[in-house]
Amino acid sequence: MLETLTIADAVELAIVERNGFVESRHAGAAVVLSPDGEVIAQHGNAEALILPRSSLKPLQAIASVTAGASLEGEQLALGTASHSGTDRHVEVVREMLAAGGLNEDDLGCPAAWPSDSTARRDMIRDHADQARVRMNCSGKHALMLRACVATGWPTEGYLDTAHPLQVHIRDVVERLAGEKIAHTSIDGCGAPVHAITLLGLARAIHRIGSASERSPFALHRVAGALVRAVRENPWTIAGPGEPDTIAIETLGVFAKHGAEGVMVMVAPDNTTVAIKTLDGSSRASAIVAATLLARAGALGEADVAALASALPLDVLGGGQPVGMIRPGSGI
Structure with missing residues (x-):
């Protein structure tokens, strides 16, 4: 059975401190690439396989657009989002579907409650049920469906690994990562998610983050447009109070977390x-990523401090801050 990095492969990425007592530690691995794409720092085993989970969405979105889906701005950004299900998110996803002659019933993701507390409370008050469009991956699924409509591929079965769209996505993932996919699993939203190395994910995201909209290559033009769309519409990628949105708004980075403790960030x-x-927690990922970028000279210490003050990193005791989640000794 294939597996991700082991405890022996990991280093201390972050600690949780309460009143001067280190209560918890988050171990894992990290890799930093220079603006030219060279490895300049590696902590733990960056060549271990991982399932990128939602950090794969930028690659899936680019594949969907190169397959034929023509979207821009907020709609393009929603195609790579793990959104919190606010009414604003839902409105854009519905627009994406309607423009392709689709509706919410065409979505292959499961029905869910929004993670945004206000939206969830409003739905409960209105006696509304869980909905597919509220699921955090609905934008990705809407973009996949739009690709199928544009190309003439069947929308039914679009999540099957043998479907032409998924075959195309697989090819794009391998091209951007510069390595073969080692294994394919099914993500929580029902879409295929591909195992690549942490280093392969970093290389793919670097290629996306550094791509130019003026490139002679369509893949790079789409990647450049995607990154711009997310940076111009940070609310789309996650939502109010969410780490990815906060990081983009505060630092001007491109950021995308994935379940089980995966995070990518481009300065x-x-x-x-x-x-x-390693433990699957994401609560320290954004501040660890920003700290690593600062140590590489890509961000200033004041930038990291500003992000730390905006993120929910306080450890509370009796409702008052008594400690902090902060980077660990392994980085």
């Missing part, structure tokens, strides 16, 4: 970091 100068937390 404005294209320095790139990819992280996998």
Whole structure:
């Protein structure tokens, strides 16, 4: 059976401190690439396989657009999002579907409650049920469906690994990562998710983050447009109070977390970091990523401090801050 990095492969990425007592530690691996794409720092085993989970969405979105889906701006950004299901998110996803002659019933993701507390409370008050469009991956699924409509592929069965869209996505993932997919699993939303190395994910995200919309290559033009769309519409990628949105708004980075402790972040100068937390927690990922970018000279210490103050990193005791989640000794 294939597996991700082991405890022996990991280093301490972050600690949780309460009143001067280190209560918990988050171990994992991280890799930093220079603006030119060279490895400049590696912590733990970056060549271990991982399932990128939602950090794979930028690659899936680019594949969907190169397959034929023509979207831009908020709609393109929603195609790579793990959104919190606010009414604003849902409105854009519905627009994406309607423009392709589709509706919510065509979505292959499961029905869910929004993670946004206000939206969830409003739905409960209105006696509304869980909905597919509220699921955090509905934008990705809408973009996949739009690709099928544009290309003439069947929308039914679009999540099957043998479907032409998924075959195309697999090819794009391998091209961007520069390595063969080692294994394919099914993500929580029902779409295929492909195992690549942490280093392969970093290389793919670096290629996306440094791509130019003026490139002679369509793949790079689409990647450049995607990154711009997300940076111009940070609310789309996650939502109010969510780490990815906060990081983009505060630092101007491109950021995308994935379940089970995966995180990628690209600085404005294209320095790139990819992280996998071994215990699957994401609560320290954004500040660890920003810290690594700062140590590489891509961000300033004041930038990291600003992000730390905006993120929910306080450890509370009796409702008051008594400690902090902060980077660990392994980085």
